[in-house]
Amino acid sequence: MVAALLLSGLCAGPVGAAEPVLVFAAASLKTALDEIAAQFEGETGQDVALSYAGSSALARQIEAGAPADVFLSANPDWVDRLVDQGLVRRRDVVPLLSNRLALVAPAQDGSAAGIDALPDALAGGRLAMALVDAVPAGIYGKQALGTLGLWPALQDHIAQTDNVSAALRLVALGEAPLGVVYATDAQAEPLVRLVSLFPEDSHDPILYPLARLGAGERGFFDYLQSPEAAAVFSRNGFGLVAHVP
Known part of the structure:
Protein backbone atom coordinates (compact mmCIF):
# COMPACT_ATOMS: atom_id res chain seq x y z
CA MET A 1 0.00 0.00 0.00
CA VAL A 2 1.15 3.53 -0.72
CA ALA A 3 0.43 4.58 2.85
CA ALA A 4 2.60 1.80 4.25
CA LEU A 5 5.47 2.76 1.97
CA LEU A 6 5.14 6.38 2.95
CA LEU A 7 5.05 5.50 6.64
CA SER A 8 8.22 3.44 6.39
CA GLY A 9 9.94 6.41 4.78
CA LEU A 10 8.74 8.74 7.51
CA CYS A 11 10.11 6.56 10.25
CA ALA A 12 13.59 6.76 8.75
CA GLY A 13 13.99 10.46 9.56
CA PRO A 14 16.36 11.95 12.12
CA VAL A 15 15.67 11.20 15.78
CA GLY A 16 13.61 14.02 17.28
CA ALA A 17 12.52 15.40 13.90
CA ALA A 18 8.82 16.11 13.49
CA GLU A 19 7.11 13.56 11.30
CA PRO A 20 5.71 14.91 8.05
CA VAL A 21 2.00 15.58 7.84
CA LEU A 22 0.60 12.68 5.82
CA VAL A 23 -2.00 13.94 3.34
CA PHE A 24 -4.24 11.70 1.24
CA ALA A 25 -5.70 13.65 -1.68
CA ALA A 26 -7.73 13.07 -4.82
CA ALA A 27 -5.51 12.82 -7.91
CA SER A 28 -7.18 15.87 -9.48
CA LEU A 29 -5.67 18.09 -6.76
CA LYS A 30 -2.01 17.31 -7.51
CA THR A 31 -0.95 20.48 -9.35
CA ALA A 32 -2.47 22.85 -6.82
CA LEU A 33 -1.65 20.82 -3.73
CA ASP A 34 2.00 20.31 -4.65
CA GLU A 35 2.38 24.09 -4.76
CA ILE A 36 0.47 24.67 -1.53
CA ALA A 37 2.49 22.04 0.33
CA ALA A 38 5.75 23.63 -0.87
CA GLN A 39 4.53 27.03 0.36
CA PHE A 40 3.59 25.57 3.74
CA GLU A 41 6.92 23.81 4.12
CA GLY A 42 8.80 27.00 3.25
CA GLU A 43 6.82 29.08 5.74
CA THR A 44 6.75 26.62 8.66
CA GLY A 45 9.63 24.17 8.20
CA GLN A 46 7.11 21.32 8.63
CA ASP A 47 7.31 18.61 5.97
CA VAL A 48 4.25 17.37 4.12
CA ALA A 49 3.99 13.88 2.57
CA LEU A 50 1.41 13.77 -0.23
CA SER A 51 -0.25 10.58 -1.48
CA TYR A 52 -2.51 10.91 -4.54
CA ALA A 53 -5.03 8.39 -5.84
CA GLY A 54 -8.73 7.99 -6.49
CA SER A 55 -10.81 9.11 -3.50
CA SER A 56 -12.36 5.65 -3.15
CA ALA A 57 -8.95 3.94 -2.95
CA LEU A 58 -7.72 6.44 -0.38
CA ALA A 59 -10.84 6.12 1.76
CA ARG A 60 -10.48 2.34 1.76
CA GLN A 61 -6.84 2.66 2.83
CA ILE A 62 -7.96 4.84 5.75
CA GLU A 63 -10.58 2.23 6.64
CA ALA A 64 -7.79 -0.36 6.65
CA GLY A 65 -5.77 1.69 9.13
CA ALA A 66 -3.56 3.91 6.95
CA PRO A 67 -2.23 6.70 9.21
CA ALA A 68 -3.32 9.73 7.19
CA ASP A 69 -3.56 13.06 9.02
CA VAL A 70 -5.59 14.89 6.36
CA PHE A 71 -7.92 13.63 3.62
CA LEU A 72 -9.06 15.73 0.66
CA SER A 73 -11.71 13.82 -1.27
CA ALA A 74 -13.28 14.66 -4.62
CA ASN A 75 -16.64 13.41 -3.36
CA PRO A 76 -18.42 13.99 -0.02
CA ASP A 77 -19.75 10.42 0.05
CA TRP A 78 -16.37 8.91 0.89
CA VAL A 79 -15.82 11.32 3.78
CA ASP A 80 -19.38 10.69 5.01
CA ARG A 81 -18.58 6.98 5.00
CA LEU A 82 -15.53 7.59 7.22
CA VAL A 83 -17.64 9.74 9.55
CA ASP A 84 -20.26 6.98 9.80
CA GLN A 85 -17.52 4.53 10.77
CA GLY A 86 -16.20 6.84 13.48
CA LEU A 87 -12.88 7.41 11.70
CA VAL A 88 -13.53 11.14 11.19
CA ARG A 89 -15.45 13.54 13.43
CA ARG A 90 -18.11 15.56 11.65
CA ARG A 91 -16.77 18.78 13.19
CA ASP A 92 -13.42 18.07 11.50
CA VAL A 93 -14.92 18.15 7.98
CA VAL A 94 -14.94 21.34 5.88
CA PRO A 95 -16.53 21.72 2.41
CA LEU A 96 -13.50 23.30 0.74
CA LEU A 97 -13.62 23.35 -3.08
CA SER A 98 -15.80 22.86 -6.14
CA ASN A 99 -15.08 21.89 -9.75
CA ARG A 100 -16.69 21.39 -13.17
CA PHE A 198 -20.99 19.49 -19.00
CA PRO A 199 -24.13 21.29 -17.81
CA GLU A 200 -23.92 21.70 -14.04
CA ASP A 201 -27.44 20.34 -13.60
CA SER A 202 -26.52 17.09 -15.37
CA HIS A 203 -24.75 15.70 -12.30
CA ASP A 204 -24.43 16.20 -8.55
CA PRO A 205 -22.35 19.21 -7.46
CA ILE A 206 -18.63 18.42 -7.53
CA LEU A 207 -17.45 19.22 -4.03
CA TYR A 208 -14.14 18.51 -2.29
CA PRO A 209 -14.50 18.10 1.48
CA LEU A 210 -11.42 18.48 3.67
CA ALA A 211 -11.22 16.11 6.63
CA ARG A 212 -8.84 16.04 9.59
CA LEU A 213 -8.04 12.56 10.86
CA GLY A 214 -5.02 13.05 13.11
CA ALA A 215 -6.23 14.35 16.47
CA GLY A 216 -3.07 16.39 16.95
CA GLU A 217 -2.68 17.77 13.39
CA ARG A 218 -4.00 21.27 12.76
CA GLY A 219 -1.28 23.21 10.97
CA PHE A 220 -1.68 22.02 7.38
CA PHE A 221 -5.42 21.40 7.84
CA ASP A 222 -5.84 25.08 8.75
CA TYR A 223 -3.42 26.22 6.05
CA LEU A 224 -5.53 24.55 3.38
CA GLN A 225 -8.33 26.93 4.41
CA SER A 226 -6.12 30.03 4.39
CA PRO A 227 -6.13 32.90 1.88
CA GLU A 228 -2.70 31.75 0.67
CA ALA A 229 -4.03 28.31 -0.22
CA ALA A 230 -7.24 29.78 -1.62
CA ALA A 231 -5.22 31.88 -4.07
CA VAL A 232 -3.46 28.77 -5.42
CA PHE A 233 -6.66 26.75 -5.68
CA SER A 234 -8.39 29.62 -7.48
CA ARG A 235 -5.51 30.10 -9.92
CA ASN A 236 -5.75 26.40 -10.77
CA GLY A 237 -9.44 26.70 -11.60
CA PHE A 238 -11.11 25.40 -8.44
CA GLY A 239 -14.15 27.10 -6.99
CA LEU A 240 -13.79 28.20 -3.35
CA VAL A 241 -16.53 26.89 -1.09
CA ALA A 242 -14.96 27.76 2.25
CA HIS A 243 -11.70 29.23 3.49
CA VAL A 244 -10.40 31.15 6.46
CA PRO A 245 -10.74 34.94 5.78
Missing part, protein backbone atom coordinates in the same frame (compact mmCIF):
# COMPACT_ATOMS: atom_id res chain seq x y z
CA LEU A 101 -16.87 18.32 -15.38
CA ALA A 102 -15.27 18.61 -18.81
CA LEU A 103 -14.95 16.80 -22.12
CA VAL A 104 -11.38 16.99 -23.45
CA ALA A 105 -9.54 15.96 -26.62
CA PRO A 106 -5.85 15.81 -27.57
CA ALA A 107 -4.56 19.36 -28.08
CA GLN A 108 -3.56 18.71 -31.70
CA ASP A 109 -7.05 17.42 -32.60
CA GLY A 110 -9.12 20.38 -33.71
CA SER A 111 -11.97 18.30 -35.09
CA ALA A 112 -13.56 16.93 -31.91
CA ALA A 113 -17.24 17.80 -31.68
CA GLY A 114 -19.12 18.66 -28.52
CA ILE A 115 -20.92 16.52 -25.98
CA ASP A 116 -24.07 16.21 -28.06
CA ALA A 117 -22.07 14.52 -30.85
CA LEU A 118 -21.04 11.58 -28.67
CA PRO A 119 -20.68 8.67 -29.43
CA ASP A 120 -20.16 9.39 -33.15
CA ALA A 121 -17.24 11.69 -32.29
CA LEU A 122 -15.30 8.74 -30.88
CA ALA A 123 -14.86 7.40 -34.43
CA GLY A 124 -14.38 3.87 -33.15
CA GLY A 125 -12.16 4.91 -30.22
CA ARG A 126 -12.95 4.86 -26.52
CA LEU A 127 -13.97 7.55 -24.08
CA ALA A 128 -11.43 7.79 -21.23
CA MET A 129 -13.04 8.00 -17.79
CA ALA A 130 -12.13 7.19 -14.21
CA LEU A 131 -13.87 4.11 -12.79
CA VAL A 132 -17.53 4.91 -13.29
CA ASP A 133 -18.82 3.10 -10.21
CA ALA A 134 -16.07 3.97 -7.73
CA VAL A 135 -14.00 7.08 -8.52
CA PRO A 136 -15.77 10.45 -8.15
CA ALA A 137 -14.88 11.81 -11.61
CA GLY A 138 -16.18 8.61 -13.18
CA ILE A 139 -19.33 8.63 -11.06
CA TYR A 140 -20.07 12.24 -12.00
CA GLY A 141 -19.32 11.48 -15.65
CA LYS A 142 -21.63 8.47 -15.78
CA GLN A 143 -24.34 10.49 -14.06
CA ALA A 144 -23.98 13.37 -16.53
CA LEU A 145 -24.00 11.10 -19.57
CA GLY A 146 -27.05 9.35 -18.19
CA THR A 147 -28.90 12.62 -17.61
CA LEU A 148 -28.12 13.66 -21.19
CA GLY A 149 -29.38 10.34 -22.55
CA LEU A 150 -25.96 9.31 -23.87
CA TRP A 151 -24.94 6.54 -21.46
CA PRO A 152 -26.72 3.60 -23.17
CA ALA A 153 -24.86 4.27 -26.42
CA LEU A 154 -21.51 4.90 -24.71
CA GLN A 155 -21.29 2.35 -21.91
CA ASP A 156 -19.57 -0.26 -24.10
CA HIS A 157 -17.06 2.27 -25.41
CA ILE A 158 -15.45 3.44 -22.15
CA ALA A 159 -11.76 3.09 -21.23
CA GLN A 160 -11.90 3.08 -17.43
CA THR A 161 -8.88 4.07 -15.34
CA ASP A 162 -8.02 3.95 -11.63
CA ASN A 163 -8.23 7.75 -11.26
CA VAL A 164 -8.99 10.87 -13.25
CA SER A 165 -5.31 11.70 -13.82
CA ALA A 166 -4.85 8.39 -15.62
CA ALA A 167 -7.87 9.15 -17.84
CA LEU A 168 -6.34 12.54 -18.61
CA ARG A 169 -3.04 10.89 -19.60
CA LEU A 170 -4.80 8.60 -22.08
CA VAL A 171 -6.13 11.65 -23.90
CA ALA A 172 -2.88 13.63 -23.58
CA LEU A 173 -0.95 10.73 -25.15
CA GLY A 174 -3.49 10.37 -27.95
CA GLU A 175 -4.49 6.88 -26.80
CA ALA A 176 -8.11 7.99 -26.40
CA PRO A 177 -9.79 10.54 -28.70
CA LEU A 178 -11.89 12.01 -25.91
CA GLY A 179 -12.04 11.93 -22.13
CA VAL A 180 -14.24 13.05 -19.25
CA VAL A 181 -12.18 14.81 -16.59
CA TYR A 182 -12.41 17.85 -14.38
CA ALA A 183 -12.14 21.36 -15.77
CA THR A 184 -9.05 21.89 -13.61
CA ASP A 185 -7.38 18.91 -15.32
CA ALA A 186 -8.04 20.45 -18.72
CA GLN A 187 -6.49 23.71 -17.52
CA ALA A 188 -3.39 22.03 -16.08
CA GLU A 189 -2.51 19.73 -19.00
CA PRO A 190 -1.17 21.50 -22.13
CA LEU A 191 -1.47 18.32 -24.21
CA VAL A 192 -5.27 18.38 -24.08
CA ARG A 193 -7.83 20.97 -25.03
CA LEU A 194 -11.21 21.69 -23.52
CA VAL A 195 -14.00 20.63 -25.89
CA SER A 196 -16.95 21.48 -23.67
CA LEU A 197 -18.13 21.72 -20.07
Whole structure:
Protein backbone atom coordinates (compact mmCIF):
# COMPACT_ATOMS: atom_id res chain seq x y z
CA MET A 1 0.00 0.00 0.00
CA VAL A 2 1.15 3.53 -0.72
CA ALA A 3 0.43 4.58 2.85
CA ALA A 4 2.60 1.80 4.25
CA LEU A 5 5.47 2.76 1.97
CA LEU A 6 5.14 6.38 2.95
CA LEU A 7 5.05 5.50 6.64
CA SER A 8 8.22 3.44 6.39
CA GLY A 9 9.94 6.41 4.78
CA LEU A 10 8.74 8.74 7.51
CA CYS A 11 10.11 6.56 10.25
CA ALA A 12 13.59 6.76 8.75
CA GLY A 13 13.99 10.46 9.56
CA PRO A 14 16.36 11.95 12.12
CA VAL A 15 15.67 11.20 15.78
CA GLY A 16 13.61 14.02 17.28
CA ALA A 17 12.52 15.40 13.90
CA ALA A 18 8.82 16.11 13.49
CA GLU A 19 7.11 13.56 11.30
CA PRO A 20 5.71 14.91 8.05
CA VAL A 21 2.00 15.58 7.84
CA LEU A 22 0.60 12.68 5.82
CA VAL A 23 -2.00 13.94 3.34
CA PHE A 24 -4.24 11.70 1.24
CA ALA A 25 -5.70 13.65 -1.68
CA ALA A 26 -7.73 13.07 -4.82
CA ALA A 27 -5.51 12.82 -7.91
CA SER A 28 -7.18 15.87 -9.48
CA LEU A 29 -5.67 18.09 -6.76
CA LYS A 30 -2.01 17.31 -7.51
CA THR A 31 -0.95 20.48 -9.35
CA ALA A 32 -2.47 22.85 -6.82
CA LEU A 33 -1.65 20.82 -3.73
CA ASP A 34 2.00 20.31 -4.65
CA GLU A 35 2.38 24.09 -4.76
CA ILE A 36 0.47 24.67 -1.53
CA ALA A 37 2.49 22.04 0.33
CA ALA A 38 5.75 23.63 -0.87
CA GLN A 39 4.53 27.03 0.36
CA PHE A 40 3.59 25.57 3.74
CA GLU A 41 6.92 23.81 4.12
CA GLY A 42 8.80 27.00 3.25
CA GLU A 43 6.82 29.08 5.74
CA THR A 44 6.75 26.62 8.66
CA GLY A 45 9.63 24.17 8.20
CA GLN A 46 7.11 21.32 8.63
CA ASP A 47 7.31 18.61 5.97
CA VAL A 48 4.25 17.37 4.12
CA ALA A 49 3.99 13.88 2.57
CA LEU A 50 1.41 13.77 -0.23
CA SER A 51 -0.25 10.58 -1.48
CA TYR A 52 -2.51 10.91 -4.54
CA ALA A 53 -5.03 8.39 -5.84
CA GLY A 54 -8.73 7.99 -6.49
CA SER A 55 -10.81 9.11 -3.50
CA SER A 56 -12.36 5.65 -3.15
CA ALA A 57 -8.95 3.94 -2.95
CA LEU A 58 -7.72 6.44 -0.38
CA ALA A 59 -10.84 6.12 1.76
CA ARG A 60 -10.48 2.34 1.76
CA GLN A 61 -6.84 2.66 2.83
CA ILE A 62 -7.96 4.84 5.75
CA GLU A 63 -10.58 2.23 6.64
CA ALA A 64 -7.79 -0.36 6.65
CA GLY A 65 -5.77 1.69 9.13
CA ALA A 66 -3.56 3.91 6.95
CA PRO A 67 -2.23 6.70 9.21
CA ALA A 68 -3.32 9.73 7.19
CA ASP A 69 -3.56 13.06 9.02
CA VAL A 70 -5.59 14.89 6.36
CA PHE A 71 -7.92 13.63 3.62
CA LEU A 72 -9.06 15.73 0.66
CA SER A 73 -11.71 13.82 -1.27
CA ALA A 74 -13.28 14.66 -4.62
CA ASN A 75 -16.64 13.41 -3.36
CA PRO A 76 -18.42 13.99 -0.02
CA ASP A 77 -19.75 10.42 0.05
CA TRP A 78 -16.37 8.91 0.89
CA VAL A 79 -15.82 11.32 3.78
CA ASP A 80 -19.38 10.69 5.01
CA ARG A 81 -18.58 6.98 5.00
CA LEU A 82 -15.53 7.59 7.22
CA VAL A 83 -17.64 9.74 9.55
CA ASP A 84 -20.26 6.98 9.80
CA GLN A 85 -17.52 4.53 10.77
CA GLY A 86 -16.20 6.84 13.48
CA LEU A 87 -12.88 7.41 11.70
CA VAL A 88 -13.53 11.14 11.19
CA ARG A 89 -15.45 13.54 13.43
CA ARG A 90 -18.11 15.56 11.65
CA ARG A 91 -16.77 18.78 13.19
CA ASP A 92 -13.42 18.07 11.50
CA VAL A 93 -14.92 18.15 7.98
CA VAL A 94 -14.94 21.34 5.88
CA PRO A 95 -16.53 21.72 2.41
CA LEU A 96 -13.50 23.30 0.74
CA LEU A 97 -13.62 23.35 -3.08
CA SER A 98 -15.80 22.86 -6.14
CA ASN A 99 -15.08 21.89 -9.75
CA ARG A 100 -16.69 21.39 -13.17
CA LEU A 101 -16.87 18.32 -15.38
CA ALA A 102 -15.27 18.61 -18.81
CA LEU A 103 -14.95 16.80 -22.12
CA VAL A 104 -11.38 16.99 -23.45
CA ALA A 105 -9.54 15.96 -26.62
CA PRO A 106 -5.85 15.81 -27.57
CA ALA A 107 -4.56 19.36 -28.08
CA GLN A 108 -3.56 18.71 -31.70
CA ASP A 109 -7.05 17.42 -32.60
CA GLY A 110 -9.12 20.38 -33.71
CA SER A 111 -11.97 18.30 -35.09
CA ALA A 112 -13.56 16.93 -31.91
CA ALA A 113 -17.24 17.80 -31.68
CA GLY A 114 -19.12 18.66 -28.52
CA ILE A 115 -20.92 16.52 -25.98
CA ASP A 116 -24.07 16.21 -28.06
CA ALA A 117 -22.07 14.52 -30.85
CA LEU A 118 -21.04 11.58 -28.67
CA PRO A 119 -20.68 8.67 -29.43
CA ASP A 120 -20.16 9.39 -33.15
CA ALA A 121 -17.24 11.69 -32.29
CA LEU A 122 -15.30 8.74 -30.88
CA ALA A 123 -14.86 7.40 -34.43
CA GLY A 124 -14.38 3.87 -33.15
CA GLY A 125 -12.16 4.91 -30.22
CA ARG A 126 -12.95 4.86 -26.52
CA LEU A 127 -13.97 7.55 -24.08
CA ALA A 128 -11.43 7.79 -21.23
CA MET A 129 -13.04 8.00 -17.79
CA ALA A 130 -12.13 7.19 -14.21
CA LEU A 131 -13.87 4.11 -12.79
CA VAL A 132 -17.53 4.91 -13.29
CA ASP A 133 -18.82 3.10 -10.21
CA ALA A 134 -16.07 3.97 -7.73
CA VAL A 135 -14.00 7.08 -8.52
CA PRO A 136 -15.77 10.45 -8.15
CA ALA A 137 -14.88 11.81 -11.61
CA GLY A 138 -16.18 8.61 -13.18
CA ILE A 139 -19.33 8.63 -11.06
CA TYR A 140 -20.07 12.24 -12.00
CA GLY A 141 -19.32 11.48 -15.65
CA LYS A 142 -21.63 8.47 -15.78
CA GLN A 143 -24.34 10.49 -14.06
CA ALA A 144 -23.98 13.37 -16.53
CA LEU A 145 -24.00 11.10 -19.57
CA GLY A 146 -27.05 9.35 -18.19
CA THR A 147 -28.90 12.62 -17.61
CA LEU A 148 -28.12 13.66 -21.19
CA GLY A 149 -29.38 10.34 -22.55
CA LEU A 150 -25.96 9.31 -23.87
CA TRP A 151 -24.94 6.54 -21.46
CA PRO A 152 -26.72 3.60 -23.17
CA ALA A 153 -24.86 4.27 -26.42
CA LEU A 154 -21.51 4.90 -24.71
CA GLN A 155 -21.29 2.35 -21.91
CA ASP A 156 -19.57 -0.26 -24.10
CA HIS A 157 -17.06 2.27 -25.41
CA ILE A 158 -15.45 3.44 -22.15
CA ALA A 159 -11.76 3.09 -21.23
CA GLN A 160 -11.90 3.08 -17.43
CA THR A 161 -8.88 4.07 -15.34
CA ASP A 162 -8.02 3.95 -11.63
CA ASN A 163 -8.23 7.75 -11.26
CA VAL A 164 -8.99 10.87 -13.25
CA SER A 165 -5.31 11.70 -13.82
CA ALA A 166 -4.85 8.39 -15.62
CA ALA A 167 -7.87 9.15 -17.84
CA LEU A 168 -6.34 12.54 -18.61
CA ARG A 169 -3.04 10.89 -19.60
CA LEU A 170 -4.80 8.60 -22.08
CA VAL A 171 -6.13 11.65 -23.90
CA ALA A 172 -2.88 13.63 -23.58
CA LEU A 173 -0.95 10.73 -25.15
CA GLY A 174 -3.49 10.37 -27.95
CA GLU A 175 -4.49 6.88 -26.80
CA ALA A 176 -8.11 7.99 -26.40
CA PRO A 177 -9.79 10.54 -28.70
CA LEU A 178 -11.89 12.01 -25.91
CA GLY A 179 -12.04 11.93 -22.13
CA VAL A 180 -14.24 13.05 -19.25
CA VAL A 181 -12.18 14.81 -16.59
CA TYR A 182 -12.41 17.85 -14.38
CA ALA A 183 -12.14 21.36 -15.77
CA THR A 184 -9.05 21.89 -13.61
CA ASP A 185 -7.38 18.91 -15.32
CA ALA A 186 -8.04 20.45 -18.72
CA GLN A 187 -6.49 23.71 -17.52
CA ALA A 188 -3.39 22.03 -16.08
CA GLU A 189 -2.51 19.73 -19.00
CA PRO A 190 -1.17 21.50 -22.13
CA LEU A 191 -1.47 18.32 -24.21
CA VAL A 192 -5.27 18.38 -24.08
CA ARG A 193 -7.83 20.97 -25.03
CA LEU A 194 -11.21 21.69 -23.52
CA VAL A 195 -14.00 20.63 -25.89
CA SER A 196 -16.95 21.48 -23.67
CA LEU A 197 -18.13 21.72 -20.07
CA PHE A 198 -20.99 19.49 -19.00
CA PRO A 199 -24.13 21.29 -17.81
CA GLU A 200 -23.92 21.70 -14.04
CA ASP A 201 -27.44 20.34 -13.60
CA SER A 202 -26.52 17.09 -15.37
CA HIS A 203 -24.75 15.70 -12.30
CA ASP A 204 -24.43 16.20 -8.55
CA PRO A 205 -22.35 19.21 -7.46
CA ILE A 206 -18.63 18.42 -7.53
CA LEU A 207 -17.45 19.22 -4.03
CA TYR A 208 -14.14 18.51 -2.29
CA PRO A 209 -14.50 18.10 1.48
CA LEU A 210 -11.42 18.48 3.67
CA ALA A 211 -11.22 16.11 6.63
CA ARG A 212 -8.84 16.04 9.59
CA LEU A 213 -8.04 12.56 10.86
CA GLY A 214 -5.02 13.05 13.11
CA ALA A 215 -6.23 14.35 16.47
CA GLY A 216 -3.07 16.39 16.95
CA GLU A 217 -2.68 17.77 13.39
CA ARG A 218 -4.00 21.27 12.76
CA GLY A 219 -1.28 23.21 10.97
CA PHE A 220 -1.68 22.02 7.38
CA PHE A 221 -5.42 21.40 7.84
CA ASP A 222 -5.84 25.08 8.75
CA TYR A 223 -3.42 26.22 6.05
CA LEU A 224 -5.53 24.55 3.38
CA GLN A 225 -8.33 26.93 4.41
CA SER A 226 -6.12 30.03 4.39
CA PRO A 227 -6.13 32.90 1.88
CA GLU A 228 -2.70 31.75 0.67
CA ALA A 229 -4.03 28.31 -0.22
CA ALA A 230 -7.24 29.78 -1.62
CA ALA A 231 -5.22 31.88 -4.07
CA VAL A 232 -3.46 28.77 -5.42
CA PHE A 233 -6.66 26.75 -5.68
CA SER A 234 -8.39 29.62 -7.48
CA ARG A 235 -5.51 30.10 -9.92
CA ASN A 236 -5.75 26.40 -10.77
CA GLY A 237 -9.44 26.70 -11.60
CA PHE A 238 -11.11 25.40 -8.44
CA GLY A 239 -14.15 27.10 -6.99
CA LEU A 240 -13.79 28.20 -3.35
CA VAL A 241 -16.53 26.89 -1.09
CA ALA A 242 -14.96 27.76 2.25
CA HIS A 243 -11.70 29.23 3.49
CA VAL A 244 -10.40 31.15 6.46
CA PRO A 245 -10.74 34.94 5.78
